[in-house]
Amino acid sequence: MDILRFATAGSVDDGKSTLIGRLLYDSKSIFADQLEAVERTSRDRGEDYTNLALLTDGLRAEREQGITIDVAYRYFATPRRKFIIADTPGHIQYTRNMVTGASTADLAVVLVDARNGLTEQSRRHAFLATLLRVPHMVLAVNKMDLVDYDVEVFERICAEFSAFAARLQVGDLTFVPVSALHGDNVVARSANMPWYDGPSLLHHLERVHIASDRNLIDVRFPVQYVIRPHAATDAALHDYRGYAGQVAGGVLRPGDEVLHLPSGFSTTIRAIEAAGTAVPEAFAPMSVTLLLNDDVDISRGDMICRPNNRPAAAQDIEAMVCWMSSERVLAPRTRLVVKHTTRTVKAIVTDLHYRIDVNTLHRDESAAQLGLNEIGRVRLRLTQPIFCDPYARNRATGGLILIDETTNATIGAAMITEAG
């Protein structure tokens, strides 16, 4: 059994909470006491139906305001897969939350109300999912019951979305007509839409192939921690130096020749250990310890790769930035702290090329700054090089977070488009 992480974006109006509630309920992942609590609260609030949104809205403020504010993570499993849902709010003022949820997702579910067709919001969700390079996307056309399960409505929305998706770089796109309220095509195939011969949403989530989404070609091992036992009593451990970290790309095996950055020194892998045992190979996202055949001075923040396949060692990077601060703006000359893999460096914004309108994709080249939830393309100058790849090539070596030097708040996320 493996894990599929997927993000859902949308508001109560789209039926997102109902859809998640339906997935959890029909896969028997809601517990009796949780359902009881929701039923009780719904009754107390004078609602005449069991409001499944109450299952997902965990904070007092969310229940009071009837909205989802933050990313909530939910878990369910079927015999085939374990699922982690990043349930994110859909409104534009929560773009940063959706970006956060999408950063680790294998798949994004974009919800559309069949009665309204594509809206500004669904276009924005699709854009953000592709910006974060979520490899798979499902357009769930919801509330099919309210359009009499009409195949023409479904096909019109699919065609419109396909035309829009062609302007983005959507990897794998699947369309599913559903009614979350009645359960059509959510877990089981619906008898109400005989014209649809595709899988139910859950069937697709259970089977979508994600193993090859990872980069298994470019060996990238950011050194996270050096393990040195300092056990004077145990001679066998006296010379132990293990380089611990989480594989960010490629496949490593004992005997492989590897290159250390920044030194440029080459050596070979003597052994790989995972959770205290020797393993024959390592790939993303395994946390392992590498033992090398030569004594090289390696510390946290360094990178291990292959001699003829190196990341860029870049001090100037071009990146798409999602700005997440309500306290300050991003503009040329803004100073920041950047965390990339296991390396933290200082940075200054040298240029803001444009701000992108997340609803229309229009690029505003006259923009002088980015405010909260705004996205734009910037150039950053770093105090030290980072070992990176374009985000499109590798999410782990192409993504970075931006931190405020004074308040220590996380104020942005950046995806590298070009390095060097």
Place this chain on the structure above:
Amino acid sequence: MHPDYQMSQLDVLESEAIHVMREVAAEFERPVLLFSGGKDSIVMLALAERAFWPARIPFPVMHVDTGHNFPEVIEFRDRRVAELGVRLVVASVQASIDAGRVVEETGRHASRNRLQTVTLLDAIEEHRFDALFGGARRDEEKARAKERVFSFRDEFGQWDPKNQRPELWNLYNTRLHRGEHIRVFPLSNWTELDIWSYLERESLEIPVIYFAHQRQVFERDGLLLADNPYVPRGEDEPLFDALVRYRTVGDMTCTGAVSSTAATMAEVITEVAATRITERGQTRADDRTSEAAMEDRKREGYF
């Protein structure tokens, strides 16, 4: 070895937790691991052992001791800590009461559960801990479902759920000012079933009270509470013998047992997979106070 380079869900969760632990060891000066002797903290300690092997775990463990523990759990705690050669810090709620820092609750529902927060925050200040590993999982409770893996606390130990640091990819913002700290939850993405499956796969030992045993219990608000010297029992709450096990292990005053015949790990897993009630709902009186009981306690600095 790995057809298609796939990893099982337990391998993915294990790698993620080890990454989190190494990140803390690398970036903080004074981390500590909260260890209660419960199953989640047992998994956490095992992960710490694996993350730094063959070196010793590079931080101490701390137990916030309400004084109302199951003796089997304390025995287990002391043995495990000795095996691993880690330093144990005990923060005692009784000491906080004796020092006048907190006042003991009285009455039938008296519990030291809430008092733990003061003891915990005092210990953080005394030892100047800057990162605390906790075994909380997001599937436990809906306020926890919204919490970050690296959860920032201000100088008063408070959690501000509406102003959390965005957390992207596997990049964790570990920066702090003096007096602030981070609660770190390496098991955030684990479910109760994952914990049991991992305990079984790794053959980890757990306190015996997790398996079915005969015990004198009484019923209160639908919970089976153990006969113990810390809970005043009403006349309408007669003791009876029952075959029970614990799904969670906390303070004796608020942790209920469940009727069960599961005497082995495999039998427990079968029961957990089939249960229709959440573990906190079935076994914890402390979460039943209100819809936002957990959120309110967390804001004040509770785990």
